[in-house]
Amino acid sequence: MKIRFWGVRGSFAMSGREFLRYGGNTTSVELVTDAGKRLLIDLGTGATELAKELMTGEFCKGQGALPILLSHTHLDHIQGLPFFSPFFIKGNQIRILGAAPLSGISLEATLQNQLSPHYSPLNGLENLAAGVKIETIIPGTTVTLPGFEVLTGAVPHGSMWTTAYRITADGKTVTFLSDVEYPAIDEPIPAALVLAHEADLLIHDAMYADDDYERSKGWGHSPARAGVVVAERAGAKKLALFHHNPDATDDMIDAVVERTAARSAVPVIAAAEGNYLDI
Amino acid sequence: MQITFWGVRGSYPVPGAATVRYGGQTSCVETSTASGDTLIVDAGTGxxxxxxxxxxxxxxxxxxxxxxxxxxxDHIQGLPFFSPAYIPGTKISVYALLTAADELHQVIGGITRHEFFPMPLEAVPAQFEFHQVEPGVELDIGGFHVTPIALNHPFGSVGYRIDGDGSSWAYVSDTAPFTEVLHKQHFLSGPEPLSADDRVALAAMRDALVRRLAGVDTAVYDTHFLPDEYARFPHYGHSTPDQAIEICLEAGVRRLVLYHHAPTHSDEQMDRIAAEYLARGAIHNIEVLTSFEGMTLEVGPEAT
Structure with a gap:
């Protein structure tokens, strides 16, 4: 299995020289199996960059298939949807899977609202030429996708829940745990440990440098240290800090990685836009 | 009067090495008078x-x-990230073209609904106030005299002529030209045949725009597309620099500023566009500048 980070930034897309090495696009992560099956997590602005690449191949001919897992529907995780060009070619088979954002509000209604005529000239999901199949996940269940087995789980994110994913393919496991804040940093909830159990790569929310966390408590995001606790307890083999703060420049992220790695028994990297990485 | 560009991109923000110089953030312009009155035009990510x-x-x-x-x-996404909104006592008056200020409240509130953003509008410390504008109905805000102008964009859009300090500039974005497509309140999968009424409506909109732009010093104009791109997507609601030059020449605008750049246009491409249209404008005696993030312009005295 290979992974490519197309967007690693949290909350807000950042352009400019200070954000070139890690990248300024919001959340979007692609996984590809050895046999070439593909899976996308989240539709932040990073997805628009992946879209350009997809449109050089079968998606341009309307012969592409792609399942997309959504962690949740905060804007930085879906803002690339109206500009994800494979939607505009008839024949592409695109599925969006995710949990209902809140009780009483369906995933489909939420995405429809994003494309309402006020906000988007697309004026509704029905105008995407490719169509889109929206499938509601019940967190805690397992989803089988072509080439991938996915265990899902709900984790707390401020006033809502996000869905975390444990994705297995080719005998390797990647755990995606972003937009999460545990009741206490040193006490990750059991679901997090189950999802990250002996994962080859744990991708974890690291919105705040440890020193900045105290004044940012309650917004639903983790300090870098929280991912280390999960990785160590769950026996993960590698930790990728993710969902970087929009104000964190490349140099600041370097410093966070250095400080975090010094206090971690598990190897630590910061997720960065760029090339495919082998798991 | 001064204009400062905080976001010059259309559609969606584009980070990365290809947009470092012109900027990747979406529509947002600040204008201020010599005495310090300030207006913000559009609330994109800039x-x-x-x-x-x-x-x-x-x-x-x-x-x-x-x-x-x-x-x-791309014109409202920055609002929840506007830090002064989180200072108690701040007041934010929002003006837009909608059937009622109440509807505008719902729409702006809608982007901070729980499923989209962690803090709903009602919980934000700033006090919000919503005003409906209507094309042709002028309004005074501080030291500015503002004239809304109807534009041709899916589900409607307005430009603004802004007079202050004895000079004037205009914000003309987003708009399609006034030729092939009349944008209405429904989805277009491609250009639709124009009825006789549609042609009349387009001509009237164009005439009103030219009239409102008459004598304006600077026009900031939606020039999202290059001509070949426009030819493929005439129903997307955006113009080319050539179409903007045509309107500005007719109105006698002194300076045109290209704006709302396509997210796919790299810095190198923008350099070529800037050079090409500066030269083309010079032939017609109109100054054509290309906006970039951080650019500040002085708006000169009324052109004669």
Whole structure:
């Protein structure tokens, strides 16, 4: 299995020289199996960059298939949807899977609202030429996708829940745990440990440098240290800090990685836009 | 009067090495008079950096006025990230073209609904106030005299002529030209045949725009597309620099500023566009500049 980070930034897309090495696009992560099956997590602005690449191949001919897992529907995780060009070619088979954002509000209604005529000239999901199949996940269940087995789980994110994913393919496991804040940093909830159990790569929310966390408590995001606790307890083999703060420049992220790695028994990297990485 | 560009991109923000010089953030322009009155035009992602600057300069409650051309995502997405909104006592007046200010409240509130954003509008410390604008109905805001102008964009959009300090500039974004497509309140999968009424409506909209732009010093204009791109997507609601030059020449505008750049246009491509249209404008005696993030322009005296 290979992974490519197309967007690693949290909350807000950042352009400019200070954000070139890690990248300024919001959340979007692609996984590809050895046999070439593909899976996308989240539709932040990073997805628009992946879209350009997809449109050089079968998606341009309307012969592409792609399942997309959504962690949740905060804007930085879906803002690339109206500009994800494979939607505009008839024949592409695109599925969006995710949990209902809140009780009483369906995933489909939420995405429809994003494309309402006020906000988007697309004026509704029905105008995407490719169509889109929206499938509601019940967190805690397992989803089988072509080439991938996915265990899902709900984790707390401020006033809502996000869905975390444990994705297995080719005998390797990647755990995606972003937009999460545990009741206490040193006490990750059991679901997090189950999802990250002996994962080859744990991708974890690291919105705040440890020193900045105290004044940012309650917004639903983790300090870098929280991912280390999960990785160590769950026996993960590698930790990728993710969902970087929009104000964190490349140099600041370097410093966070250095400080975090010094206090971690598990190897630590910061997720960065760029090339495919082998798991 | 001064204009500062905080976001010059259309559609969606584009980070990365290819947009470092012109900038990747979406529509947001700040204008101020010599006496310090300020207006914000559009609330795209550029508004975050503007908010941070305003907060640094004066971390105290102020009254901000935000004119919206329309409420597509790329023109409102910065609002929840405008840091002065989180200072108690701040007041934010939003002006837009909608059937009622109440509807505007719902729409702006809608982007901070629980499923989209962690803090709903009602919980934000700033006090929001919503005003409906109508094309041709002029209004005074501080030292500015503002004239809304109807534009041709899906579900409607307005431009603004802004007079202040004895000079004037206009914000003309987002708009298609007034030829092949008349944008209405429904989805277009391609250009639709124009009826006789449609042609009359387009001509009237064009005439009103030219009339309102008459004698304006500077026009900031939606020039999202190059001509070959426009030819493929005439129903997307955006113009080319050539179409903007045509309108500005007819209205006698002194200076045209290209704006709302396509997200796919790299810095190198923007350099070529800037050079080409500067030269083309010179032939017709109109100054054509290309906006970039951080650019500040002085708006000169009324052109004669």
């Amino acid at each position: 508004m975050r950096a503007l908010g941070n600057k305003l907060f640094r300069e004066a971390p105290a409650p102020e009254h901000y006025h935000v004119l919206l051309s329309h409420v597509h995502w």
